[in-house]
Amino acid sequence: MTYNIDKIENMLNNASFILLLMVFILQWLSLIITKANKFQRISQVLIIITNLCLSSILTLRWITNLYFPLSNLYESLIFLTWCITFFSVILEKQNKSKLTSGITTPICLLIIAFTSISLPQNMKTASSLVPALQSNWLIMHVTIIILSYAALMIGSLLSFLFLIIGGGRDIKIQGNSNNYNKKTFIKSEADTLNSFNSSIYTFNRINLLESLDNLSYRIIGLGFPLLTVGIIAGAVWANEAWGSYWSWDPKETWALITWLIFAIYLHSRLNQSWQGKKPAILASFGFVIVWICYLGVNFLGKGLHSYGWIS
Numbered sequence: 001m002t003y004n005i006d007k008i009e010n011m012l013n014n015a016s017f018i019l020l021l022m023v024f025i026l027q028w029l030s031l032i033i034t035k036a037n038k039f040q041r042i043s044q045v046l047i048i049i050t051n052l053c054l055s056s057i058l059t060l061r062w063i064t065n066l067y068f069p070l071s072n073l074y075e076s077l078i079f080l081t082w083c084i085t086f087f088s089v090i091l092e093k094q095n096k097s098k099l100t101s102g103i104t105t106p107i108c109l110l111i112i113a114f115t116s117i118s119l120p121q122n123m124k125t126a127s128s129l130v131p132a133l134q135s136n137w138l139i140m141h142v143t144i145i146i147l148s149y150a151a152l153m154i155g156s157l158l159s160f161l162f163l164i165i166g167g168g169r170d171i172k173i174q175g176n177s178n179n180y181n182k183k184t185f186i187k188s189e190a191d192t193l194n195s196f197n198s199s200i201y202t203f204n205r206i207n208l209l210e211s212l213d214n215l216s217y218r219i220i221g222l223g224f225p226l227l228t229v230g231i232i233a234g235a236v237w238a239n240e241a242w243g244s245y246w247s248w249d250p251k252e253t254w255a256l257i258t259w260l261i262f263a264i265y266l267h268s269r270l271n272q273s274w275q276g277k278k279p280a281i282l283a284s285f286g287f288v289i290v291w292i293c294y295l296g297v298n299f300l301g302k303g304l305h306s307y308g309w310i311s
Contacts, residue, residue: 005064012053012060013116016081019050020109027102044092047085047101050108054082065126070142074115074124079143080294081111083150091154091215099212103157137237145230145255149290151223152262156287158216159280166209166277213276216283217269224262231255254293261286 023043030039057078061069069075084104091100115124234252235245246252265282 005060009057009060012057013078013112016050016053016057017109017112017116019046019053020105020112022046023050023101024105024109027105043101044089047089047092047105051082051085051089054078054085058082061126068139068143069126070138070146071126072123074119075126076142076146077111077115077119080146080150081108083147084108084154087150087154087219091219099158099161100154100215103161104154107153107157135237135240137233137240141230141233141237144226144233148223148226148230149294151219151226152258152290153287155216155218155220155223156283156290158212158219159283160287162209162212162216162280163277163284165212166280213280216280220262220265220283220286224259224266227255227259227262231259251293254289254296258286258289258293261289 023046026039026043026046030043033039058069058075061075070079085108088101088104234255238247238252239245261282265279265286268279268282
């Protein structure tokens with residue numbers, strides 16, 4: 001019975017990788033081929049199927065092991081990929097844009113490849129929970145934290161895309177693309193067609209940059225309170241399990257650093273002290289910090305939250 005379940009999980013994992021690879025290829029084709037709306041619709045369907053495959057893996061492990069599957073690195077990576085694909089589907093439907101899945105698909109592809117190739121088998125095998133993890137706080141703390149990681153990663157990637165499209169220049173964001181230099185379109189008859197096309201391109205690029213900036217801000221604005229609640233829930237759980245709310249464990253320290261990075265980002269955006277390039281750089285840096293907090297500390301840090309096998 002266990003062998004069959006492991007085989008099904010492996011098949012679902014491989015199917016997720018193949019589906020994400022297909023989405024990645026279709027997205028590149030949609031950039032090359034004009035009027036490729038059909039590719040976009042197929043990509044959305046494939047991402048939904050991928051999310052269902054990941055849901056099936058988590059459900060199987062939950063039913064088999066009788067606890068929510070977040071007890072080891074393999075399970076948390078699968079859940080992180082599920083969160084990213086879930087947010088991607090929601091954002092695609094709300095914003096009618098392929099940008100979100102375009103930047104999240106490579107990340108999901110790498111995560112699934114990592115779980116399939118790099119993780120040793122003993123880290124994929126579910127085992128009995130240690131006493132500290134036998135608590136309802138497991139679901140509350142870990143799920144909220146990983147949901148926040150997924151949202152912050154997507155927001156950071158959108159900021160990085162903002163920097164790439166902006167060419168590294170300090171572009172002032174007006175907050176409303178319709179306000180952008182309307183004189184651009186008031187041309188004299190002496191203007192050439194190339195000049196007009198250049199103006200259209202400039203307007204569209206600024207419009208795209210403002211959309212990216214706004215979407216990144218909104219997603220990070222969702223991930224930050226989730227991270228805050230997750231840290232508070234973790235502190236309460238730590239006090240229940242270990243008798244201390246905060247022990248400066250490497251994971252706790254980097255969670256605090258992550259919180260501070262995005263707190264500075266949101267503060268600068270709320271009081272409008274930074275606009276355009278500067279907050280985008282900070283948010284892009286936050287992407288690296290999130291991964292250090294989530295994965296780097298687990299592998300290299302010795303603490304209460306370690307999942308890794310690297311000493």
